[in-house]
Amino acid sequence: MKNFYLVLIIFMIVCLLVIPITAVGERPQDALESLPSSAPADVSDIQSGESMAETDFIVYLTEEDKTAELSAQEYLFGVIACEIPPDYPDEAIKAQAVAAYTSACYQKKRQRGNPSEELKGADLSDNPSTHQGYITKEQAKEKWGEKYEEHAARITALIESVKNKALVYEGGIINAAYYAISSGKTESAAAVWGTEVPYLQPVESVGDLLAPGYLTTVSYTLDEFKEKAAALDITLEGEDPAAFLSDPERSESGMVVSYTLGGQTVTGQQMRSAYSLRSANFDLAYVEDAFTFTVRGYGHDVGMSQFGAKTMAEQGSSYEDILKWYYIGCEIEDYDVNAE
Known part of the structure; x- marks a missing residue:
């Protein structure tokens, strides 16, 4: 009988020792299954409250x-x-x-x-x-x-x-489409890119006239001007530099659609790129031995003017x-x- 009680006491002691160890050392199976398959090895990452953002x-x-x-x-x-x-x-x-x-x-x-x-x-x-x-x-x-x-x-x-x-x-x-500053009226997609888009049509944006940098000038010497023209495959020859220039064809909003330079016709966008202009809405003159562009706005002028949006917001829009x-x-x- 004494042996029976001794065995019983030993059994109870073992149970008291094993049960707490099992409760602390193992995660219940349902808790394991609730974790995502991509759960990080460090469980503290899950508890930090951070979640990975979706890739859009x-x-x-x-x-x-x-x-x-x-x-x-x-x-x-x-x-x-x-x-x-x-x-x-x-x-x-x-x-x-x-x-x-x-x-x-x-x-x-x-x-x-x-x-x-x-x-x-x-x-x-x-x-x-x-x-x-x-x-x-x-x-x-x-x-x-x-x-x-x-x-x-x-x-x-x-x-x-x-x-x-x-x-x-x-x-x-x-x-x-959007850009920094309009010329005072936005352009149509057809005028700039040659494709008619019903929602990209000219609208007034007069707030842009007050924008810092609305009007800029760029000047080139005769040699510099000829070098830029050469990038357009245009060779400028003659004794009168002013004769290189012409009256441009303009869009409804004032952008230069085409320009005849030295007898060859290029687009306003080509002129803008070749002469590093802020927009294709420009005047060009030869004065005091320099070719000077006077440029209105900044950007392609199609869609929303960022400065125009600023002005509208300031006025309560x-x-x-x-x-x-x-x-x-x-x-x-x-x-x-x-x-x-």
């Missing part, structure tokens, strides 16, 4: 020759930080966020339908001449310095307030008002870039 856009970073996978919010922050001053009014920044998101969705859809090898698998690049400007948060910190936290908090909140908002025309995502003014006949709707 793959951006090709041209200078670094690599791609970055970004959520829409991350991407829009980088676009706004690159494209416009952080002290622009709230409604102007919201308008920019919607236009930038729309443009990115449009580019992604086009890239998926007809991939460009130059993008190396990305949806779009950070090259503003072909897509949209974009900078990283680190670059934004360098750009804004001490005011980074203040600007970042405000811009992040404004982007969040228009999350997934995009411009559509007759149910389809649009090419939401909402972001919806601004966008519907510059993009004729368009509506603002919720749009999931990953839905298609």
